[in-house]
Amino acid sequence: MAVLRLSLPLSSFLILIFTLFILRLSPVHSTCTSQKFTNNKTYSNCTNLPTLNSTLHYTFTPKNMTMSVAFVAIPATSDGWIAWAINPTDTGMAGCQSFIAFKDSKGSMLVKTYNISSYSSIIEGKLSFEVLDSSAEFSKGTMMIFATVKLPMTMMEINHVWQVGGSVMNGVPMKHEFLPGNLKAMAKLQLEGMVDKSSNGTSVGSPMASPNTNSAPGLARVCVVLMFLGYLLGLIF
Known part of the structure; x- marks a missing residue:
């Protein structure tokens, strides 16, 4: 006994x-619904992305095929970088039309556009679609990319990719880690069927279910x- x-x-x-x-x-991170942005920026949809402790906020306006996004992530180091991209031709990294944000030599945040032609090189330059605006912010260890793009009329499904890296050398983001979280940082967004709350609630359906990282x-x-x-x-x- x-x-x-x-x-x-x-x-x-x-x-x-x-x-x-x-x-x-x-994984421990705040949900996208609790995140607030400067200048009272708001978005119709948000999702907790399944890897890299990141979130995506977005508003799609079918009338003019524009999409506004706010990508939020914690860089691998305080001097690292974050990236969000659309791949118009495939589901992986090669071919991505990317926004990459990092600190400049004075510690100010900036965002640049890159055409990722292959896994071994990135080319800074214009994207294959029109960028209406873009900016970046840093707050309490978190980086944010804000952008508005004009999409092709036929693009009703988006292959999007996100990433974080640990270093920037001479203004060039260095390679990221190849851990499972990095390699799985990709998903799809269905634009056909989204509700644009900024356009008087005009309904075009409902967004595709996104993965939820709530454990x-x-x-x-x-x-x-x-x-x-x-x-x-x-x-x-």
């Missing part, structure tokens, strides 16, 4: 340790499993 009394606290202790371990590994449901399942394991340990010991 004495052994049984000792086993229950032991199982509870193991549950606590494993739960704290899972919590430590779980609460998955964590709850993990905790249930750990509690069951603790119960089994109590029976065994």
Whole structure:
């Protein structure tokens, strides 16, 4: 009986340790709905992107095929860079029409456009679609890219890619890491069916479901499993 009394606290202790371990590994970042921007910028849609602790806010106006975005991410280092891109021809990095933001030599934020022709080189220059405006900001360790682009009339689905890097040398962003989070930083946005709340609520359908990085449901399942394991340990010991 004495052994049984000792086993229950032991199982509870193991549950606590494993739960704290899972919590430590779980991604922690604010949801896109809680983020606020300067100059009262607002967007019709937002999504917590599935990798790199980043979010995307966007408004699509079908009348003139413009899309305004705010991409928010934490760079790999304080002197690093963030990027958001549209790939009009494929789903990967090669061919991306990219906005990359970083600090200049004086510490001020800037954003430049790059045509990523291959995985080994980036070329600064105009994109294949019209850029109406772009800017970048830095606040509390987080970088933000703001841009408005005019899309081709036939582009109803966007292959978008995002990325973060750790260094900039002589005004040129250096290569990013090739970890799973970096390699999986791509998704699709369905423009056909979006609601543009800025145009008197004119409905053109609903946006494609975007991945949600809120880990609460998955964590709850993990905790249930750990509690069951603790119960089994109590029976065994």
